[in-house]
Amino acid sequence: MIENNRIKYSLAGFFMGVAELIPGISGATVAVIFKIYPNLMTILSKLRIKHLSFSLSSLSKKFQFDLLLPLIFSMIAAIILCSKAINFLLNNYEENFLTFLGCLMIILSLQIINFFKGILHQKKLFIFIFLGTSIGFILGQLDVESENISIFYLILSGVLAFSFFLIPGISGSSMLVVLGIYSPIIGAIANFNFDILIPFALGCLISLLLLPRLILSIYSSYEQSLLYLFSGLIASSGLLLL
Known part of the structure; x- marks a missing residue:
């Protein structure tokens, strides 16, 4: 059972890494599909100073290193191995590739909730599908441009980008596109521009420390x-890619 879980988390981490390379697909979506999302949020919610320890065994038990480390290493491997392939597909077959991704996301959105079984028994769930779809389309229609990026805007962007990494539906990179700073952030990473990276990373850290517990509780x-x-969020994200 333990070995099966390691394989499961390794596979999930790999596909989460691939997902986060593409604006429009959330790594958290993959976590939901692999049914590891609640436990992953549980692990992240424990990231508190009071939980830190010099005991490796204590840290390993509290943060489930036997599952978390395979997931992290698989994500890193996916980013390294797949970034060039995905970039090639986007540059040379963008329309076909995005259409495929959009259709796949719509199908997966139905699979996640066992749509055709649950919706017949609880009609009120239509409200949540409609709400999620509406939010997804509204976010997809936002078009924010920022020529002079302030420190506050970078921090806010980090908070929002990492928040959407935690929430299934829309990826963090999609939020960077929406906020108009996808290229500056990618350029900052490539050129080690810490004037941009430090405020952005601070925003990501704020989100990491404050939001997992809240999201898990809800x-x-x-x-x-x-x-x-x-x-609904996932389905609308897929439709926006078509």
Whole structure:
């Protein structure tokens, strides 16, 4: 069982890494599909100073290193191995590639919630699908341009980008595109421009420390409704890629 879970988290990490390379697809979406999202959020919610220890065994148990490390290493491997391939497809077969991704996301959005079974028994779940779809389309229509990027804007962008890494539906890189700073952030990473990277990383850290516990708490209390909300977000993200 333990070995199977390691393989499961390794596969999930690999596909999460691939997903985060493409604006429009969320790594958290992959976590939901592999059914590791609640546990992953549980692990991230424990990232508090009071939980840190000099005992490796204690840290390993608290943060489930046997599962988390394979996931992280697989994500890194995916980013290294697949970035050139995905870039080639986007540059040479963009329309076909995005159409394929869009259709795949729509199908997966239905699979996540076992749509045709659950929706017949609880009609009120239509509300959450509609709400998620609407939010997804609204976010997709935003067009923010920023020529002179302030430190506050970079911090805010980091918070939003990492927040959408935690929430199924829209990837962090999509939010960077929406916010108009995808190219500056990519350029900053490539050129080690710490004037941009440090405020952005600070925003990501703020999101990492503050939001996982809140998201997990809400998810635990309203799991089914949120799955339908997430499904709407995922479906609308797929439609926007078509």
